[in-house]
Amino acid sequence: MKPSRRTFLIASLGAASSLALTRQAAAAPEKVSESDPQAKSLGYHLDATKIDKAKEPKYVAGEQCSNCQFFEGKPGEQYGACQVFGGKLVHRDGWCSAYVKKA
Numbered sequence: 355m356k357p358s359r360r361t362f363l364i365a366s367l368g369a370a371s372s373l374a375l376t377r378q379a380a381a382a383p384e385k386v387s388e389s390d391p392q393a394k395s396l397g398y399h400l401d402a403t404k405i406d407k408a409k410e411p412k413y414v415a416g417e418q419c420s421n422c423q424f425f426e427g428k429p430g431e432q433y434g435a436c437q438v439f440g441g442k443l444v445h446r447d448g449w450c451s452a453y454v455k456k457a
Contacts, residue, residue, distance in 0.1 A: 383435060385443045392439060393450070402449035412451050420446040423454045 386393050388400060397410050402418040419425045419436065425444065427434015433443040438452045 383441055383443050385433060385445075386436070386439050386448075396438070396450040396452055398444070398448060398450040400445045400448050402447055405449060410449075410451065412453075413449060417449055417453050417455070418446065419444045419448040419450075419453075421456055422452075423456045424452065425456075 386398060388394070388398055390398070392398075397405075397412075399405050399410075402413070405413045407413060419434070420427065422436075424437040425434050425446070426437065426441075427446055431446065433445055435441045436444040438450065444450075
């Protein structure tokens with residue numbers, strides 16, 4: 355039996371859709387971990403309330419990623435992209451020494 359043009363088109367669309375979904379999943383930004391070398395150099399913490407002030411003297415209570423000008427997360431989201439970390443995701447309650455209060 356010879357494949358029809360219709361069968362070919364349906365198969366092609368299915369393959370294209372699968373490829374698009376795979377690319378989308380692969381393009382999802384990763385979350386920054388505290389063990390990441392850049393995160394370590396900037397004193398990044400997932401939870402700003404647990405920062406040791408002796409180790410991070412620049413930290414001021416109330417500062418966190420969600421109120422930093424580099425945070426690009428949406429209200430209510432736990433993680434958002436950060437300009438400092440090249441678009442990787444940081445926790446909204448996190449903090450690093452690059453913190454700058456939103457205007």
